[in-house]
Amino acid sequence: MLILGLNMFHADASSAIVLDGEVLFAIAEERLNRVKHFGGFPALAVKACLQAVGAKITDVDHVAVGQDSDANLAKKVQYALANPAKILNFIKLRQRKEAMRDVRALLAGALDTEPHKLHFQEHHLEHHIAHIASAYYCSPWEKAAGFSYDGSGDFVSTMMARCEGNEIDVFDRVYLPHSLGSFYTMICEFIGYRKYGDEGKVMGLAPYGKDTYCEPLRRVIDLGNGNFQLDLGYFKPLGSNQGMQVLPDGTVRLARHFSDRMIRLFGRPREPYSEITQRDMDLAFAMQHRFEEVFFHLLKQLHRHVPLPEVAMAGGCALNSVANGRLFAETPFERTWIQPAAGDEGLAIGAALHTYHSVLKQPRRYVMKNSYLGPEFSDPLIESELKKASLPYRKLERQPLLEAVADQIAAGNVVGWFQGRMEWGPRALGNRSIVAHPGRPDMKEILNARIKHREWFRPFAPSIMAEYQHQYFEHDHPSPFMLHVYKIRPQKRKELCAVNHVDNTGRLQTVSREENPLYYDLMEAFRRKTGIPVVLNTSFNENEPIVCAPAEAIDCFKRTRMDALAIGSFLVLKSEE
Ligand SMILES: [Fe+2]
Secondary structure, three states: OOEEEEEOOOOOEEEEEEEEEEEEEEEHHHHHHOOOOOOOOOHHHHHHHHHHHHHHHHHEEEEEEOOOOOHHHHHHHHHHHHHHHHHHHHHHHHHHHHHHHHHHHHHHHHOOOHHOOOOOOEEEOOOOHHHHHHHHOOOOOEEEEEEEEEEEEEEEEEEEEEEEEEEEEEEEEEEEHHHHHHHHHHHHHOOOOOOOOOOHHHHHHHHHHOOOHHHHHHHOOOOOOOEEEHHHEEOOOOOOOOEEEEEOOOOOOEOOOOOHHHHHHHOOOOOOOOOOOOHHHHHHHHHHHHHHHHHHHHHHHHHHHHOEEEEEEHHHHHHOOHHHHHHHHHHOEEEEEEEOOOOHHHHHHHHHHHHHHOOOOOOOOOOOOOOOOOOOOOOOHHHHHHHHHOOOEOOOHHHHHHHHHHHHHHOOOOOOEOOOOOOOOOOOOOOOEEEOOOOOOOHHHHHHHHOOOOOOOOOOEEEEEHHHHHHHEEOOOOOOOEEEEEOOOOOOOOOOOOOEEEEEEEEEEEEOOOOOOHHHHHHHHHHHHOOEEEEEEEEOOOOOOOOOOOHHHHHHHOOOOOEEEEEOOOEHHHHHH
């Protein structure tokens, strides 16, 4: 049984293909059309999914969309009636959603066929159920607590569920305009980070701040007895899309979230790219602090209803790896399974797996063992791209390639590492990565000056061989998708100085040989040369979506000052160009 999952006309449009319950391929449209967070119809991603499994759209039995515009309709109508200025907006959104619901016509158009030739059954699933399904149905667990939280989706910002066998039993929702994601976005905008997806950057700024504004920011969200409520006086009215706008060309914009009350309380908002002041750092600190307080409060409440040690989690806020790292100490949960594509691209997988298990009642066998669900490219194709780019290269066997790259890293050089299938989700996890020495004090500056051009306060992340995690980090729970931040042990901070953040933490990726043998063996080669079982791992890109195809990697290598490129079996050295 072939199921195509879709996230469409929403940020991070994506597609996934599931054959007999197994996710075979999944990709966000941005990786193919190179438009960051693209929010239109994922036509290229659908084609890539079908091509990967050698199927035609006429072979697809079910199409599942991670969005249901009829979900929570009564709440939407109630909100529109209470906010007359938003009624027109509400009607327009409904009309647009009706138009886009003709999935058959959209797919037929994208794939150059006739709608009447398509025989699939169509399913629409509420946004947050798709998030929870994307985590629970990929986890190894037979039962778990399910949690999803983000800015908004189908008029909901937070969902709690009891997951068991083939059932996701939702028992609580937080409706808009109350949203922990919108709280975070509002403060990020106020301190000058106004692009969709900037929240992760500001998380890195938070530890530079002090506890100056924790008390005033606490008033922005009231915990009360049940869930949480925003004090809307701090926000501009955002409407049922909670301030996220998808423009006709598929780019995603954010409306201004903060109200004039924020300006009266905290002064002028910071202009993007201007100097970051202590005020901005302190607001980032308080924002992260309050976010965590509310998050832990919600998880404790979830645990009271579902008293299990396991929580399966997704939603854009589940990318808050600092909060994820702390939840073990602050809540009763002992194990997490967080979808690597916790943001909205993950809806494609969630909708497809929910259809297979919850709707069609098919048994569970699949467990997501790694995030390498994207395309891969053969050596002959890579070689032809290298020739086209007129780059001198050497072809090496596996072990000599690993030794040569490990030598480069050990010498302090920066290496583009392009291997195997592309990662699913926003993190580069050792297949589309730039790797470097984690223990050189100047490495962060080198990477920023030569390649990444990131804000000074953003840390770089470590990949660590799984069996060494305990020696280097103060927490043992694995972090295979780079979604947890833990303290680095005091005696190891100097050794990992390039990936040790200002608060002595690291957003680690634990790598087992089973998950990624080639990347693991590269780390082992580096460990033999240096004694360090860790490499610095940052995404292979430069102010663009992460590279997907060889030509994009080669282009990024050529226009930045990377020292080497290891692409498939080929090694390119800048010094030999
Ligand atoms: Fe979402």
